[in-house]
Structures are given as C-alpha cells and as structure tokens.
Amino acid sequence: EAEVxxxxxxxxxxxxxxxxxxxxxxxxxxxxxxxxxxxxxxxELLVQFQDESVVDDSQLPKDRFSAERLKGVDSTLKIQPxxxxxxxxxxxxxxxxxxxxxxxFFGPGTRLTVL
Amino acid sequence: xxxxxxxxxxxxxVEKEDVTLDCxxxxxxxxxYLFWYKQPPSGELVFLIRRNxxxxxxxxxxxxxxxxxxxxxxxxxTITASQVVDSAVYFCALSEALGRDDKIxxxxxxxxxxxx
Numbered sequence: 001e002a003e004v005x006x007x008x009x010x011x012x013x014x015x016x017x018x019x020x021x022x023x024x025x026x027x028x029x030x031x032x033x034x035x036x037x038x039x040x041x042x043x044e045l046l047v048q049f050q051d052e053s054v055v056d057d058s059q060l061p062k063d064r065f066s067a068e069r070l071k072g073v074d075s076t077l078k079i080q081p082x083x084x085x086x087x088x089x090x091x092x093x094x095x096x097x098x099x100x101x102x103x104x105f106f107g108p109g110t111r112l113t114v115l
Numbered sequence: 116x117x118x119x120x121x122x123x124x125x126x127x128x129v130e131k132e133d134v135t136l137d138c139x140x141x142x143x144x145x146x147x148y149l150f151w152y153k154q155p156p157s158g159e160l161v162f163l164i165r166r167n168x169x170x171x172x173x174x175x176x177x178x179x180x181x182x183x184x185x186x187x188x189x190x191x192x193t194i195t196a197s198q199v200v201d202s203a204v205y206f207c208a209l210s211e212a213l214g215r216d217d218k219i220x221x222x223x224x225x226x227x228x229x230x231x
Contacts, residue, residue, distance in 0.1 A: 033218070040223070040224075041223055041224070042119075042206050042208070042221030042222050042223050042224050043160070043206075043219075043221050044221070045218040045219070048218060056218060089158060091160065093160075103162060103165065104219060105162075106152075106159060106160040106162075107159070108157070108158060108159045109158045109159060111158065
C-alpha cells in the first residue's frame with residue numbers, strides 16, 4: 001500500500017541550529033501539505049503545494065521557515081534558526097487533484113525537539 | 116471563519132464501556148467536509164471517516180458510529196464496547212473543501228484512555 005514517507009522520524013537539535021525535514025508523497029499526488037502539531041494541540045497547516053507551486057503559506061513563519069518542492073514531487077521543510085518553541089511534530093500529507101474532494105494521506109511525522 | 120471545538124480534553128473509561136467524543140464546528144460555507152482522525156502514541160494520523168455537509172445519515176462501522184447533526188453543528192463519535200487498543204488522541208476536523216484551498220482545520224483533540 002502506498003504511503004507518505006517522512007524522514008527523519010525524530011530530530012533533536014539545539015536552538016539557533018538549522019534543521020530540515022523531508023517528505024515523499026504518494027506517487028501521483030499533486031498536492032502536498034506540511035502541518036505542525038504542537039503538543040496537546042491539533043495539526044495546523046504551514047504550507048500547501050500544488051505541484052511545485054505554493055498555494056497557501058499564510059501560516060508559515062517566513063522569517064525562519066522555508067519550504068520547497070522543486071520538481072513537484074518530494075518536498076523539504078527547513079527551519080533556520082530553530083527556536084525552543086519550534087519543538088513539535090511536523091506532519092506531511094498528500095492528496096490527488098482530480099476536481100473532486102480528495103482525502104489527505106498523512107505520513108508518520110518528524111518529531112522535533114529543540115534544546 | 117472555520118472552527119472546530121472538542122470540549123473534552125481527556126476521557127477515561129473502563130474497557131467494554133461505550134464512550135462518545137463530542138465535536139462542534141463553525142463554518143459559513145454550505146458545502147464542507149467533516150472528519151475524524153485517530154492518533155495513537157506512535158504519532159501517525161489515521162483517517163477514520165469523512166462526511167460531506169449534504170449527507171446527514173449516521174454511519175456505523177463495526178464498533179464505531181458517527182452522529183452528524185447540522186441543526187446543532189455537531190459531529191459526535193461513539194465507540195461501543197471500548198477496547199484498550201482504542202486508547203489514542205482523536206481529532207475532529209473540518210474542511211471547506213473543493214478548489215485549491217482545501218486545508219483541514221483540526222480541533223485540539225480528545226485524549227481517550229481505555230482502562231483494562
């Protein structure tokens with residue numbers, strides 16, 4: 001069964017360092033999402049891609065966060081510099097785009113701890 | 116604006132009891148989708164159900180059932196004869212759907228403990 005892949009699963013870093021997360025969506029899924037889930041909260045959308053284009057990045061803290069999906073397939077989310085408040089689970093999801101509503105499939109997430 | 120409220124932060128029940136998780140939503144759209152997801156301790160989000168705003172039929176899937184009532188903007192989830200494996204955080208979510216901006220708005224979740 002096709003799955004969304006994410007790596008690493010766990011990342012511990014010190015504040016002020018740079019971190020990067022990778023996501024490989026299900027093959028053929030044009031839409032890719034990055035969510036951040038702070039402990040005790042529900043996931044919140046950071047950025048949404050349609051192929052290689054950003055559709056929504058209104059909640060992305062652009063002073064320190066960046067996301068790219070250069071070839072419209074896999075994606076990287078970067079934080080530089082990391083802050084203590086960035087400790088969270090980072091979830092990637094993907095979906096088809098065929099004109100109807102399409103389910104978002106979530107990856108296992110990357111759990112980030114900033115010390 | 117969209118909003119999902121899960122008033123129950125944490126629930127504990129003894130195994131084999133029935134338990135209902137409440138969800139109330141707000142949206143100005145007439146077309147929208149509602150979801151429930153399960154998040155076990157391992158962290159991944161497991162899709163349970165999607166309902167569109169035009170389908171108010173209740174649904175049953177094994178021990179799980181969902182009660183969608185537009186009149187009260189609620190989409191409650193009931194687990195019958197609960198089991199220890201049901202212990203997880205459960206999220207209710209809303210999407211105003213269709214088009215390019217179909218982001219999902221999640222509630223804060225309800226942590227369910229099933230005690231043996």
